[in-house]
Every structure is written in C-alpha cells, then in structure tokens.
Amino acid sequence: MSLLMMWIAGVLALALAWWFFRRPTPTATASPHVAVQRVSTPAPKASPPTAAPAQVPTLREPVAPVQEPLPASLSEFRWLGAQDMEPAHRDTLLTAVRGIPKPPRSMQKLLSPDFVARAGSAELSDLVMGEPLIAAKILSTVNAPIYGLHTPVTNIGQAVTFLGMNTVRSICLQYMLAEAFKPKLAEAQRSFDAIWKASAIASELCVRLAKALNLPDQGTLSTQVVLSFVGQLATASLIPMSGLEKWLDRGRLERARLEQELLGLNATEIGGLLMKSWELPEELVNDVSGVGRQLVTPFMSTDPKRAPRFALGYLCARLGERLALGQLESLEGYSSQQDGGVDTYHLRASLSHPALAKLDQALASPELQATVDQMLGRVAAEA
The missing domain is CATH 1.10.3210 (Hypothetical protein af1432)
Known part of the structure; x- marks a missing residue:
C-alpha cells in the first residue's frame, strides 16, 4: 500500500512540475481582451506665425511696383515696326x-564703341578740329552764359577741361547732326x-x-x-x-x-x-x-x-x-x-x-x- 501511495505521489509531483514549466509567462503586451490605458501627452503649443523675410530689391531682380490700371488709350495703341508695313x-x-x-563721317568715329570707351580729351580735340565749322560752334556754345565760365575758352582742349568729355561730346554730336537736318521751309x-x-x-x-x-x-x-x-x-x-x-x-x-x-x-x-x-x-x-x-x-x-x-x-x-x-x-x-x-x-x-x-x-x-x-x-x- 505504501508503494502505491508513493507511486501516486510521484506522478502528482511530475504533473505539478510539468504544469509549472509549461504555464504562460506575463509579458508587457496586453491581451486583446484587456483594455490598454493610454497616457495622453499635452500637444505642443503652436508658435506664433513669423513674417516672411522681405525681398531685398537688387539691380538684377527689381521688384515690380503696384500700378494703376493701364489707360485705355495706351492698351489700344499698337506699336508698328517696319515688318508690319x-x-x-x-x-x-x-x-x-x-x-x-548723312552727317560728317567724323560722327561715325565719335560714336564708335572703341572711341567712346577709350578716347581721351586729346583724341576728342583732334576729332573736333577736323570739322572747323563744328569746332567754332562748340566754342561759341561753351562760352555762352549757361556754363558760367569765368575765363574765355579758346580751344577744344580747354572746353574738355572745363566741361568734361561727356558734355563736349554731346554738344559736338548735336552740331554734327545739325548738318543733316535743315528745314526746307x-x-x-x-x-x-x-x-x-x-x-x-x-x-x-x-x-x-x-x-x-x-x-x-x-x-x-x-x-x-x-x-x-x-x-x-x-x-x-x-x-x-x-x-x-x-x-x-x-x-x-x-x-x-x-x-x-x-x-x-x-x-x-x-x-x-x-x-x-x-x-x-x-x-x-x-x-x-x-x-x-x-x-x-x-x-x-x-x-x-x-x-x-x-x-x-x-x-x-x-x-x-x-x-x-x-x-x-x-x-x-x-x-x-x-x-x-x-x-x-x-x-x-x-x-x-x-x-x-x-x-x-x-x-x-x-x-x-x-x-x-x-x-x-x-x-x-x-x-
């Protein structure tokens, strides 16, 4: 009888040991039947809107200004070119x-890119003196009250010194053009x-x-x-x-x-x-x-x-x-x-x-x- 009891106790001990090792272990993942409590975190505060950086106008990318509506007389006008005739x-x-x-040929030299870019007062004086009538008109203009010169100018070189290359060149060009345009009536x-x-x-x-x-x-x-x-x-x-x-x-x-x-x-x-x-x-x-x-x-x-x-x-x-x-x-x-x-x-x-x-x-x-x-x-x- 004692042997039978001992055998039954051994079987129960083995069953208990088998159950202990086979039972499920708890995990961090909840069962699908268990509600998960969510921890809510406060939403970040919205930052105030910042203004877009101002566009700085440049020489290459000018900003178009706001304009009044295009006048009807301008919108209706068609600018014609020679190809439209x-x-x-x-x-x-x-x-x-x-x-x-045609004006004097010296005007072509006066307007040539090389002359405009590189000529100095001496070259301009030589060019003008090659047209005596124009040189006389330039000196007359330079000595007019408009320029307020205290000392009379007697040659083109002095005119360039007093007034500068650009002014004398412009005066010279005007008189050269005058040779081409004279009213008939x-x-x-x-x-x-x-x-x-x-x-x-x-x-x-x-x-x-x-x-x-x-x-x-x-x-x-x-x-x-x-x-x-x-x-x-x-x-x-x-x-x-x-x-x-x-x-x-x-x-x-x-x-x-x-x-x-x-x-x-x-x-x-x-x-x-x-x-x-x-x-x-x-x-x-x-x-x-x-x-x-x-x-x-x-x-x-x-x-x-x-x-x-x-x-x-x-x-x-x-x-x-x-x-x-x-x-x-x-x-x-x-x-x-x-x-x-x-x-x-x-x-x-x-x-x-x-x-x-x-x-x-x-x-x-x-x-x-x-x-x-x-x-x-x-x-x-x-x-």
Whole structure:
C-alpha cells in the first residue's frame, strides 16, 4: 500500500512540475481582451506665425511696383515696326529716309564703341578740329552764359577741361547732326528749333543726373539721349507741312499715333531706320530705340541691366521736350513719381528701380534747376 501511495505521489509531483514549466509567462503586451490605458501627452503649443523675410530689391531682380490700371488709350495703341508695313509703303518710306543727308563721317568715329570707351580729351580735340565749322560752334556754345565760365575758352582742349568729355561730346554730336537736318521751309523752322532745344536740355539733364546717380557708362547714355531725337528730326523732315504744327504740340503717345497714320511708322522706328542707313553701330541703334520704346514697354519686360538707363534716358528726353515747348516751366517742385499721364505710365514703374532711388533728390538740386533756367533763357531775361 505504501508503494502505491508513493507511486501516486510521484506522478502528482511530475504533473505539478510539468504544469509549472509549461504555464504562460506575463509579458508587457496586453491581451486583446484587456483594455490598454493610454497616457495622453499635452500637444505642443503652436508658435506664433513669423513674417516672411522681405525681398531685398537688387539691380538684377527689381521688384515690380503696384500700378494703376493701364489707360485705355495706351492698351489700344499698337506699336508698328517696319515688318508690319506693306512692302510698297515700306520701300517708299525707306527711300525718303535715305534721302536725308548723312552727317560728317567724323560722327561715325565719335560714336564708335572703341572711341567712346577709350578716347581721351586729346583724341576728342583732334576729332573736333577736323570739322572747323563744328569746332567754332562748340566754342561759341561753351562760352555762352549757361556754363558760367569765368575765363574765355579758346580751344577744344580747354572746353574738355572745363566741361568734361561727356558734355563736349554731346554738344559736338548735336552740331554734327545739325548738318543733316535743315528745314526746307521757313514754316518748319519753329519745329526744328524746338527739337534742337529739347535735345540740348535733355542731354545736359542726362549728363548731370547720371553723374549724381553714379550710373555706369555715363558718356554712352548721354549720347543715346541725343540720338533719341534723330527720329523726331527725321519725322519733322518727312511729315506733310499741313500736319507739322499739330504734331509737335501733342504728347508722346498721340504723336506716335499721328506719325504712324501719316508715315507708317513712329519717330522712334524711323530714327532707327535712319541710323542704320548711316551705318552706326547696331548695339547703339538698338539702345537708342530702347529709350524711345519706354513709352509702351512694361517695367518687367526691360532687361534689368538696361532698365535704369532706359528709364533715365526717356525721362530726360521727355523733360527736355516739355521744357522746350513751354509745357513745363521749370523743375522746381517737380517729382518724377507724381508726373501722371499716359506718356509716363510705364516710366513711373521703371523709376522704382533701386539704382534710381535718389532721382527726385537729384532733380531737386539747386544747381540743376539753375542750369535749366539758364538754358531756357530766364536768367538773362530777368537780368
């Protein structure tokens, strides 16, 4: 009996040991039948929104300013090029343009890129002295009261010393162009005189403003401003006498519209054709045309490198016209950004370029305003 009891006890002991080793062990993973208590963590506080960094305007990437709506008269105007004309009409206009006498060949040298970039006062003096009539006119102009020289200038070298290369080059260019444009009728003399006066004022403004704004290639820019009047001089030579009087007193946009109606192209495009026939450097002709096209060229469509130069050139040409025609009495109180009107619609946006930030300050310079008054003859009249 004792043996039986011992055998039963052994079996129970083995069963208990087997159960102990086979039982499931607790784990960190809860049974699917047990709810898991989730510990919630507070959501991070939202940080206040930060303003995006301001875009700093650069010379290469100017920021387009906000503008008023495009005037209907400007949006409806179509700027025509030679390629838009009928072949027969284009050939007729080209023949008329080529009939305008060429200026002295020395003008081509004066405008050559190499001469503009490298010539000094001695080279300029030699070039001018090769045209005795032009040299005499330059000396007469330099000794006029406008420049306020205390000592009479007797040679071109002295003129360059007193006035600088850019001013003398511009005066020289104006007189060289005068050889090509002479009115055939006395009635047209008023128009030509007004254009020449506008050209002189615009050139002087450009020389002084470009220097005040520290723009590069100031001599080239003043040259482009003078040449921007070539198209107007050519138009005055070609336009029918019956339309000449009402043409000159109009604004730029209305004038361009009338030019296209009477001649097929506007003055800027006609000037480009004429300068090409004179075999002037192509890049120079394109830049001169670029100045005139600012009338219809949106700010962001202009090459950023040329934008401030084209804008200043167009402004100087426009101011020269208005001052010469009596549409603007002086520069006193003038603000480029407040110069409203369709002719300056695109210009107002272009003048926001960082390189022109100090333009209104330069325009308000007493010295510049006194120069304009002298060019208009007011100082002499008051004296």
